[in-house]
Amino acid sequence: KNQVEQSPQSLIILEGKNCTLQCNYTVSPFSNLRWYKQDTGRGPVSLTIMTFSENTKSNGRYTATLDADTKQSSLHITASQLSDSASYICVVSHDQTGANNLFFGTGTRLTVIP
């Protein structure tokens, strides 16, 4: 069964600290993996997109890693800011044919406190 699991479900960190969010998937065959940031009450915004041949991709203070062999991805946030408080959603696609082949994790709710 194609599934995407994220951990932890929620996380609270102090401003300025780093954190790492995890995404494990069983989607096969794998096409690409995306991380989205969703602020409360707003639509998700794409952070990174990675194909199976990419191990690391950065977007400012966000760095995503992908291990296609173990089917794991992580999103590392460096020097967190209050504005990083949001839900982070991992999305895995298993082929190139359509949007309905996207599998969504339920997200990690990150809260950054001063």
Place this chain on the structure above:
Amino acid sequence: KAGVTQTPRYLIKTRGQQVTLSCSPISGHRSVSWYQQTPGQGLQFLFEYFSETQRNKGNFPGRFSGRQFSNSRSEMNVSTLELGDSALYLCASSDWGQGRSFLNTEAFFGQGTRLTVV
């Protein structure tokens, strides 16, 4: 460039009623996808329209339907509303299928419509 616009932002409906949600994609984008987001289930794919044709469909009952107009604007309709239909409904637009590989296509989401069924 204007983003994806969804209207209305909030809706309260009674069980048994029907509702229509609207989504205007980014100018030039012909693909519009709809998603239902609930706290327990996360994002679930409803359907995708491209150039006025439904291209892909998720596993939702026939009460959920949609359409797309020639200007790429899309509407989603839910008939005979049930309490479980309460959710955030998101639409996303992309230029997938317009000469770009799905691998590199980004989906841009709207702010969503928060539907509450009472």
